[in-house]
Amino acid sequence: MSDKPPSEKHKSGVPFESDDAGEQQLWRDLEDLPQEVPSQRLRRRFYDELEHADRRLHRRRRWLSLFSAPGLAAAMGCVLLGVMIGVVLRNSSVPQHSELAQLQQQVALLNRSLVLDRLDSDSASKRLLGVIEASDLAGRDPEVMRALLERAVDDRVHSVRTAAIDAIGPRLGTPAVGNELMASLEKAESPLVQLALADMVLRYGSPNQLEQLLQLSQTGKLHPDVAQHVKSSVSRNPV
């Protein structure tokens, strides 16, 4: 164990400044003292520990590097990646939205079928309920409009018919609706239905339709009270 490393054999040490001969001799003799060298175990332990320390250092630097400019850039990249993933996931949810739209469409179709079924029902109360529900659909669904018009023209129950006339009245300007309703006015026998149709023409009718109504009221084809109502209304609001 006792050995002097070659690198230190010729080390002269600091300048020895004593004038004492005995001390000078001691100074010289010191150089020849045997020097223990550490075991190889020390070297192995050191390099093992150095490796561990190096790993810890790199782990810490990786964390710290997150706050450096490249680290922030990487973080921004992660954020962008997250946004992109979000967009992708959002797009992937589009089919779910379309499925919901399809479902809503199916519900709308079912509702439409239900309304049409009710308008065609044998039950007057169901037809009346169908008329009320159809008033919202008639403007965008020709088939519902056609079914509603049928109820307005020739439903055998006056309450259903007058309800249908009230619902379809705002679309009197539509040629198909206008022609049908004006024709039914000439055929209607019930004073209640005549009154509903006359009020509809008075409210929504074109000048031609008002003129036609006025002529009907003058020919005796309308109930006298309805005719009087039309004449008085037209006299208050001339065409």
Add this chain to the structure above:
Amino acid sequence: MQAVSDEQLIQWVADGDASCLGTLFERHHRSIYQYCLQLTRSSAASEDLVQDVFLKLLQKASSFRGDGSCKAWIFHIARNVAFDYLRRADRRTTIDDEGDENANRLVDHRSTEQVAAAEQNLNLVARALAEIPAAAREVIWLGRFVFEDYEDLAGALGCTASAARVRMHRAMQQLHSTFMRMNGVPIDV
């Protein structure tokens, strides 16, 4: 002449290249071990302290300012580590006794009837060195075996160069008087 200076190596360690510490280890671990051995008189403790010294260097590499030599700075850290150990173990009061035992071991190992008179004289020097106080022993050891100028010695000891000169002078006086007492006569010139 070393291709890369200690100062450059410790700078690279500070910059994160821990492998450079290996080069510093190869250059200085024996000297540090022998220095610690002079203070602790224990091989196992000295090896532990060398390990601690280099771990400290890894942690403190960035604190090296280059005011003095890197070697002096390393030995200053070694000195702090060694004295911390001595304080913790409360060994400063018993260090000289252990030193005697260690010195006796060296003497016993070498002082046979067959060894030359010069070697016997050398063993007496070793015993005397082991007997003087640790503070004196470390100055002599560092001044004799580690550093070649008082500036670096002072850097390691944490004092001024003139204070290092004074401490060296007193330490050698102590060694000389101890040697004479042990030898019975003044050393031959």
